[in-house]
Amino acid sequence: MTTREPVRRGRHFLVRDGQPYVPVGAHLVPSSGPDWPWRVGIEEFDRELAAMAAAGLDTVRVDLVWAALEPRPGELAEDHLGVLDSLLEAADRHGLTLHPVLFVGGEVGDAVWEPEWVGGRNPHRDEELLDLQVRQASALGRRWAGHPTLLAWDLSDEPPHWLHKDSTTDDDARGWTRLLASALRETDPAHLITVGTASQEVDGAPFRSDVVSAELDFACVHPYPIYSPELYPDDLLSPRMTHAAAFETALAAGAGKPVMVHEYGASSVQFTPEQIAAYDRLLVWSAFGRGAIGFYAWCWTDAEPAAYGRAPYVRMPHELQFGLTEHTGVPRPRLASTADLARTLRTLPLDGLAGDGPVVDAGIMVPFEYASPYDERAYGLEAEPSGPYLPAERAWDPERDVKPLVRAWLNAFVLASRAGISAGFPREGLDHAWPDLPLLLLPAPLTTTTSSLLHLRTSFWAGAGDFHARGGTVYLSLSAESAVPDAERLAGIRLAGRAAVRDRVVLTVVAPFGGLVPGDTIVLPAGSADLHLRGARIEPTDAVVVAVDPDGAPAVTLAARGRGHTVVCAYPAELLLAAQPDAHAATDSSWRLYDAVRRVAGLTPALGIEHPDVSRARLSGPAGTLVVLTNHSPVEVEVETEDAQTVRVAPHGHAVLPVVDSD
Template sequence: MKLGRITLNGNYLAKNGKRFIPIGAHWVPAKAALQWTKDWDPEDIKKDFIKMKDLGFNVVRFDLFWAWFEPHPGCYNPQACAQLDYLIELAHMYEIYLHPTFFIGGEVGEAFWDVPWRQGRHPHEDPEMLRLQTNHVSYFTKKYRGETAILAWDLTDEPPFWIVWGKTTDAMAVNWTRLLSWAIRRQDPDSLLCVGTSMEDLDHGPFRPDTVAEEADFLSSHPYPIYTLDRFADPLLSERSSYCGSFQAALSRGAGRPLMIHEYGASSAQYDPERIGLYDRVLMYSGLANGVMGFMPWCFTDASPETCKRLPYLRAPHETQFGITAWDRKDRPAGREVRNFAKVLAALDLESVEPKKGDAALIVPFEWAKVHGDLGALGLNESNSIPYTSVQDVHRTPESDYEENLWLTGSLLSAYILAKRAGMQVDMPREQNDWMSYPVVVLPSPLTATDRNLTHLHTDFWERAESYVKNGGVLYASFCADAAIPEMEKLFGARLADHEPVESVKITFLRDFGGLKKGQTLAYKIAEKPEHWPVTVCLEGGTVIAEDEKGRPALILNRLGKGMTLMCTYPIESYLAQTPAAFENPENVEISHLIYEALAKEAGITLSARSSCPSVEIGVLGSGKRGYLIAVNRSFNEKNATLDIGFGIKNLSVVGSASEQGTLTHKDGKWSLSIKGWDGIVLEWNT
């Protein structure tokens, strides 16, 4: 059977016009491993495809090693092309699309797979290297133009190339992406392409979503909380770690393109295989709930015992057992989860279904998103005859960028989880784009700060924020010692007075507020950094909802026009970000999100869909007459959750679940769901 042509249809891919969600893995064979082109074994590869079919794959991602396919500049290896032809033959035979990634560069552990004629040149900067790379992608897209087995071309895996990590600028990333994408589209304008980035979004790398979105048809992320412990100081199987995939999806999708998760998982040499399976399960169901368009874990199989005796596996023990299958093709728990998830995905009818717009907007600063050095949209014009030079731009270092981004993304992650626990659908629009149509806007510190450009909103944002609130918007903001907002009295009902170093805080509610009761308390430990110090304020008409142990305002509610604001004088999201296992602590995790929830209740906002259990996430796909709810339980215990659906539905039914043990009931006009620990369930609704 010949595979149908792939097109992009809204948030999802379509084959022969019918939407579907790609599910597969990154393929590296067990025995030949990364030398599969040299140790060519067509029968063994065919057995891998048979196993992929058994697992429910409809796509497989793999590497096109530059030195093998182009051993000399401009000289293409006919043997390599014949091998790719064979993979295309298998793709049609087993109905598994191919998602090849060019050049590859870095893959497995410390390995960088170079070309012998690079001669130390920077592949993202050197003009000759750029010419050769554009010629390379042009050659293959011309040769395989119209080949329906190819899902999309991936410009490369995990750029920037590992050999020049830390030496690649935003400008290099933009130019490289433009040149290669233009070369592809000149040869095959109908082909789809992406840039297979890893954690460039979370780490604010040069290939972050906003620098490549203009050229890519869809974006990529590789959520690995185990490799970003500076923001995920938690067990693998924990609430914060399990949100890594959907948080990156929201952060990337805010750049205006759909997102596919190209890699995820963990090594059975480091973690219990059953825990890995549960982690992967929750990541997939939560990703589906948050609009992810495809899933490909790393990787298809473990390395064989002989493979473990040579580089790069010899130096990277963790890489030896990342497979969703063992090296003898037996299922690992992660493989079982892929098979079950593939069955659920196959049962979905995605016609006219799109991810539902968020209830809350978590704003990403313009300065974070924009290309470094670009001063457009910053108020300068041709009448400025005296050159403007940013001292911060001149003196920025990788270390300063890291610290600023860590501060920002850690706080955004905390706010994202709190909003999710409060039952909100969360989007992450950019500061310069449309955010005023969202019912709730969430601005955790340092968005309200002033010192470091990367971390905060522009001065003119607050004028728009005032208009937003007057017209019925609901805005939450937290503050730290670095805060600065001009003429904030009208918006927040208070003005800044000073700041004060503290080591801890106990916040006590002075009145009932949403689900919070008078006398309830929140307690946080505070790091000895100015970005964690609270602000002190002078009231200017706002109502104090809660105070600290010294009687100073901690939460201030202010009504303005048709809307309202809630000001938190303590940067609680930053406190959670710097606290290991913060969301595993019942003292805070069961209360902190209630601040967000209470604000929505106080404002009378109807949320799209939420559960009565904060640890059970509810995602919404679709609008109008039909769609899906996806429930994800982020706890070890079975939960019995009442579903509060904010739009009228007539019918709700179970499509499928990971454990196949969840139950749905309808009584007295209310829907209730029983869901096992670390489980996911897909429900179909219609009106």
């Protein structure tokens, strides 16, 4: 065997043989298709695993197809178990860790391969199916207990099970995860457990990390912005797209567990292989800078031509060519970028300079209602006798749309990155306490009313005084839907109606503001009649007007509060940018608003580097920090550090700068 003990959790990263381990590999789907148990044997896997190891990868993720493993209820197929044993041995022989995926289930395109005997029942709630899954998980745990080649158990690929996405609740997801994790820990306590989720955070879906991560050793994201045009109306290499993995990593990590980027990629049926390699490079390195603990590319190899005429590929042609290699084994450009990631991470002093995880200097708040919808603890009725309250919102809006909130988070995250701010996603609590951070970013709709899913609780604002007393700066963007209690005390303004709707919004600076000078302009996209996309009219009381709109009305204000500040933008800048295709390009000036807020808060970018196209992220450890730079532009960028060192970052490239503490 290649290791002496199973992989375990460290302070932040995984640990293998006593050293930090960031697994880098791919999901292996044989070129004949995802229904591999009926098509190929261990010989093909052995060849592909050898090729993966030769390319410099160190781990592989493989589906355990439920229908093949359990052809009849409660009866595990011994012959197929033997194949899986051989697969584990082959991974060990080639020096790869194996990350098995249980209860597959849906895989590739719209294909569902679950056993026929499931009969349309929901595996996350049907009592008989739950019992059968617990028994299978327990059996697999006993069979491979403590095996050092097994990286971690993956409970399923992209749950909820694909036929039951609309019928699975948060309680179903939480209960299913708890049952299977408990079963595995009882028979195999040595191995880590996760679940390979996709788009759960950005869709507000039941397997989001706020719901299930308490049962897991680490969380996962499958960032596929190409499948979310409502969030990413962009070309592949647009900056919002290339920040997707960093954004989802940071958002999921806010629930409390480290996060692995479990799948990522794009199809060379739709984009050039060179574009995809650049996209991969930006995706993984920016996510690593935000704390990602591992990477599995989707997927190892393309589908072979013989598979084109059968499901799932005959129905989903884009799924044909996600491979790091062509079906013949010829490397695609993205294999080189993936191998470089693996090779570079193995050389970095992760324990000393990154072992404590990412440095966060600002928070973008996540409402309590997003994490725990309709939680009776949030109603404020427990402290004293009250009437029998029920929220009618559940009936008025049974399918609440989380996307306005996610659009705001995403564009705030990208603006922060361009301004040199490392933003995380702290969760709103019930104690009104604000995060202990120097800067808090509250983009609309967090400041609005109507849908409780989208905004902070009314009592949240009570924590502003303590936050300002600690020297904190808070930024708010407003819309015509905003309702901020006691805005005079918080921000030195009064809300005074709805701003005019224009083809575009030009904010003109009229007073010095965080490095901006009178006459500077910030241009935002057009609003609309939708109140969430329309600005607010504000009247300053003791706030200073630092920018005005085209009517000369106050558009940005600055108020000193305690030892800190409140900055207000009267327009929902983040939501306006969300609707703009290919926003955040090199010619866009909107990031300067966040740059000014950063300066007001007294924050300095990593190593003092200032360039909007280069994201600057930091990881820390007991001996110093790692600074990760990613250039989200198609031209080489030259930046200067605070100690006058020049760093060149290639087009769509990256640089990793170790900074060792002098003492």
